[in-house]
Amino acid sequence: MVISRRVAENLQRASWIRRMFEEGARLKAERGEDRVFDFTLGNPEVEPPRLVIEAAQRELASPRPHRHAYMPNAGFPEVRAAIAGRLAAATGLPYTANHVLMTVGAGGALNTVLKALLDPGDEVIVLAPYFAEYTFYIQNHGGTMVVAPTRGDFQPDVAAIAAAITPRTRAILVNSPNNPSGVIYRAAIYEELEAALQRAGQPIVVLVDEPYKALTYDGLKAPEVPALVTRAVTATSWSKALALPGERIGYLALSPRLPEAAALFEACCFTQRVLGFVNAPALWQWVVADVGDRTVEVAPYQRKRDLVYEGLTGIGYRCIKPEGAFYVFPQTPLDDDVAFVRLLADEGVLAVPGSGFGCPGHMRISFTVPEDTIVRSLPGFAKAFERAHAAR
Numbered sequence: 274m275v276i277s278r279r280v281a282e283n284l285q286r287a288s289w290i291r292r293m294f295e296e297g298a299r300l301k302a303e304r305g306e307d308r309v310f311d312f313t314l315g316n317p318e319v320e321p322p323r324l325v326i327e328a329a330q331r332e333l334a335s336p337r338p339h340r341h342a343y344m345p346n347a348g349f350p351e352v353r354a355a356i357a358g359r360l361a362a363a364t365g366l367p368y369t370a371n372h373v374l375m376t377v378g379a380g381g382a383l384n385t386v387l388k389a390l391l392d393p394g395d396e397v398i399v400l401a402p403y404f405a406e407y408t409f410y411i412q413n414h415g416g417t418m419v420v421a422p423t424r425g426d427f428q429p430d431v432a433a434i435a436a437a438i439t440p441r442t443r444a445i446l447v448n449s450p451n452n453p454s455g456v457i458y459r460a461a462i463y464e465e466l467e468a469a470l471q472r473a474g475q476p477i478v479v480l481v482d483e484p485y486k487a488l489t490y491d492g493l494k495a496p497e498v499p500a501l502v503t504r505a506v507t508a509t510s511w512s513k514a515l516a517l518p519g520e521r522i523g524y525l526a527l528s529p530r531l532p533e534a535a536a537l538f539e540a541c542c543f544t545q546r547v548l549g550f551v552n553a554p555a556l557w558q559w560v561v562a563d564v565g566d567r568t569v570e571v572a573p574y575q576r577k578r579d580l581v582y583e584g585l586t587g588i589g590y591r592c593i594k595p596e597g598a599f600y601v602f603p604q605t606p607l608d609d610d611v612a613f614v615r616l617l618a619d620e621g622v623l624a625v626p627g628s629g630f631g632c633p634g635h636m637r638i639s640f641t642v643p644e645d646t647i648v649r650s651l652p653g654f655a656k657a658f659e660r661a662h663a664a665r
């Protein structure tokens with residue numbers, strides 16, 4: 274065996290994902306691509322806005338020297354200053370370039386800060402349902418993931434978080450708008466969390482993962498957490514906001530209210546380097562500084578959210594209406610979500626079991642697909658629902 278025991282175990286634990294993928298490929302080969310409805314992927318369906326591509330072309334054509342050279346590990350100072358200016362305007366807090374590290378996407382941002390925070394055996398609290406990769410990101414740096422349940426509406430349960438805190442707790446990792454539930458955590462919950470952390474009396478970082486912050490519906494906005502919580506560190510990316518996940522560009526922002534901000538910044542510059550990221554891609558740093566707050570159009574995502582939510586609840590599926598991101602997370606009509614997802618696949622519809630997000634009895638449906646795919650999939654959802662009820 275050349276691979277490590279730990280990775281072999283992780284692959285084994287995640288093998289149902291591979292099986293789902295293989296099952297999907299088999300179904301597509303058997304029935305034809307257009308008769309299989311794949312809701313498993315989190316890849317934005319839309320193209321990046323044209324002005325983003327034009328900015329990239331301008332940057333590539335720029336005669337200015339050293340645009341593609343090494344820079345400080347945190348990223349180009351002018352780019353970080355531009356991001357800091359946006360953060361200061363949004364939060365009212367005095368962000369500077371030295372609170373911002375450009376990163377290799379949100380995944381790179383999370384790994385960079387987790388490595389800076391964790392000693393072996395330190396704990397990170399995550400809230401179920403959670404992004405499945407958190408398990409591995411925390412394990413990468415010797416940490417232990419501690420799962421706290423959320424309330425029935427998938428909002429954080431602050432009493433459950435407080436009960437999960439131990440002397441080894443170093444961070445609480447929250448994701449809002451949430452993958453997979455689509456829920457936006459409310460400002461009042463963060464205020465409650467801040468009070469609980471003050472009572473706990475130890476320096477716990479609230480790590481806010483918000484790559485879907487630009488994708489919110491019905492006029493709702495995700496709160497500015499650093500204005501509500503003392504020790505906030507935000508991790509984000511343009512993967513979804515500008516439909517650029519392949520370009521790997523994001524940032525970490527350390528709150529100016531964080532007493533340890535200067536030391537953590539220095540630590541993150543080091544960890545970003547030694548993790549082998551070194552720095553975020555140079556070209557895309559210039560591009561995101563150039564395009565300002567532009568995002569992809571949200572209205573088409575909201576239309577898809579409406580189509581899938583109304584379609585599923587019309588059939589009888591129980592689910593919370595997503596307020597952001599591009600997923601719905603209904604209850605499965607069978608308690609065994611893996612069994613139900615198999616039954617659904619038999620009807621030509623592919624979804625991801627909630628167990629993978631620490632929330633059995635649910636399934637994730639990613640609606641970054643053409644509207645027509647949603648409409649044509651509904652009879653399959655209805656058939657599987659009836660079959661599950663008949664089997665109970």
Ligand SMILES: Cc1ncc(COP(=O)(O)O)c(C=O)c1O
Nearest residue numbers: 315378379380404448452510512
């Ligand atoms: C909740 C969450 N966090 C982090 C990431 C990683 O994002 P990135 O592509 O910017 O690394 C994703 C990607 O799907 C995500 O859903």
